[in-house]
Each structure stands twice: as C-alpha cells, then as structure tokens.
Amino acid sequence: MELSNSHRPKIAIIDPNTPAALGLKFMLQDVVPVMEAYTFGSFTELMANSPELYYHYFVALLVQLRHQAVDDSGQRHPHARQQPRPAV
Numbered sequence: 001m002e003l004s005n006s007h008r009p010k011i012a013i014i015d016p017n018t019p020a021a022l023g024l025k026f027m028l029q030d031v032v033p034v035m036e037a038y039t040f041g042s043f044t045e046l047m048a049n050s051p052e053l054y055y056h057y058f059v060a061l062l063v064q065l066r067h068q069a070v071d072d073s074g075q076r077h078p079h080a081r082q083q084p085r086p087a088v
Contacts, residue, residue, distance in 0.1 A: 008034060008035055008036050009034070009035045009036070009055040009056075010035065010036050010037075010038060010053055010054045010055055011028060011035055011036070011037045011038070011054060011055060011056045011057070011058065012037075012038055012039075012040060012046055012051070012054040012056075012057045012058070013025055013028075013037060013038065013039045013040065013057075013058045014039075014040045014041075014042070014043060014045075014046050014057060014058070014059045014060060014063050015039070015040075015041070015058075015059075015060035015063065016041045016042060016060065016062070016063065017060065018039070018041070020060070021039040021040075021041075022039060024037075024058060025037040025038075025039055035055075038054075042063065043059075043063055043066075043067045
C-alpha cells in the first residue's frame with residue numbers, strides 16, 4: 001500500500017554538518033522507506049519551515065547545546081555554560 005506524500009511521516013534532521021545530515025537521511029530512508037526526511041543546518045532554519053509538521057527530530061549535539069544556551073529573547077540563560085573556545 002502506497003502512502004501519499006501528505007500521509008507520510010516527516011522526520012527532521014538538524015545538523016550543520018551537511019555530509020553527516022545527508023548520510024543519516026539516506027540511512028533512515030533505507031531503513032524506513034515510508035517516511036520523508038528533511039535536513040536543516042540550524043534550529044532557526046527548522047523553525048522557518050513549519051516544525052509542527054515533523055513526527056520526530058534528530059538534532060546534532062552542538063545544535064542542542066547552542067539552543068539551550070540562548071532563550072527566545074536572544075539572552076544567554078544564566079545557568080548555561082560558556083562554550084569552550086578552540087585552541088589556537
């Protein structure tokens with residue numbers, strides 16, 4: 001039984017690493033061919049594309065940590081840890 005595109009579950013992959021996001025997308029489509037997977041490079045990009053339509057989200061750790069550190073007004077949460085700076 002074929003599902004129409006409007007009835008297929010949608011999964012969002014949020015990862016700034018494009019090759020990793022595409023790799024996960026293709027693996028998921030092989031394992032669960034009835035779903036549609038969409039990739040986003042940031043949480044902001046997902047929010048601009050109807051996030052309520054997605055059944056499940058795969059979020060890169062760095063995206064999650066960045067999103068937790070800043071609230072909706074753009075202010076840093078007082079309990080959020082500073083991101084470590086890369087060594088030069």
